[in-house]
Amino acid sequence: MTEKELLSQIKMDYLLETARLAGEAIMEVYGQKELFDRVDYKSDDSPLTVADQRSHEVIKERLSKAYPDVPLISEEGKETPYAERKNWTAFWLVDPLDGTKEFIKRNGEFTVNIALMYENAPLLGVIFIPEAGTFYYGTKGTGAFKKSTDSEEAPVKVAERSKALTAVRSRSHTSEDEMEVIRSFPVEHYVATGSSIKFCLVADGTADLYYRHGPTMEWDTAAGQAILEAAGGKVLSGGNALRYNKESLRNPSFLCRGFK
Incomplete structure (x- = not known):
């Protein structure tokens, strides 16, 4: 098919x-x-x-x-x-x-x-x-x-800003490793929320990026990735799109981006 x-x-x-x-x-x-x-x-x-x-x-x-x-x-x-x-x-x-x-x-x-x-x-x-x-x-x-x-x-649609970015952080899981990556971008504002709402905020332009270092599973990210990509954004791991149906359903670290 x-x-x-x-x-x-x-x-x-x-x-x-x-x-x-x-x-x-x-x-x-x-x-x-x-x-x-x-x-x-x-x-x-x-x-x-x-x-x-x-x-x-x-x-x-x-x-x-x-x-x-x-x-x-x-x-x-x-x-x-x-x-x-x-x-x-x-x-x-x-x-x-x-x-x-x-x-x-x-x-x-x-x-x-x-x-x-x-x-x-x-x-x-x-x-x-x-x-x-x-x-x-x-x-x-x-x-x-x-x-x-x-x-x-x-x-x-994603905002496609290039400066003064807003990063969305996890309500329950943000780590110092994640903050270190976020600080490498021109981020000036932060918003915190839970669940896959983070993908939605990047997709609708409320935020520009979301980085997750800690463990997630494929079902945590698949719907959000589909929506974000349809809105013009990307979900990347090691520079490549996050992939699915692996032998282990655990995700690697990834970055959601809606900025240029």
């Missing part, structure tokens, strides 16, 4: 509704103390909530129903052996609740991330911020957009 043939089968409205419904499932947990307080921890000590699991089930059910021939990798799904997935041409890469730490802190900075991958690169991305009711989405060759649940879509 070619990239064009794959995209012809994908309905963006359906993906936006899928993200909205997943966000609705998250917010139901957010508002119920007995469910909100049920937090488990994975083998890497990252938190797992009822909201992560419920969002995953919504996305898995809807994507498998509408696109049964496109396999799924989800943070909360069953791990697929590399020997099987390495031959996939197209697949979904999903983080049902990105920013679980921010969810637990109740600061609203968490997202639903859905990406469509083709030949191990992001082709399409949807990010939904449930508490704000805001979508960011983009498709290769088509552009990137922002809308709320009750408004029309508006195109977004």
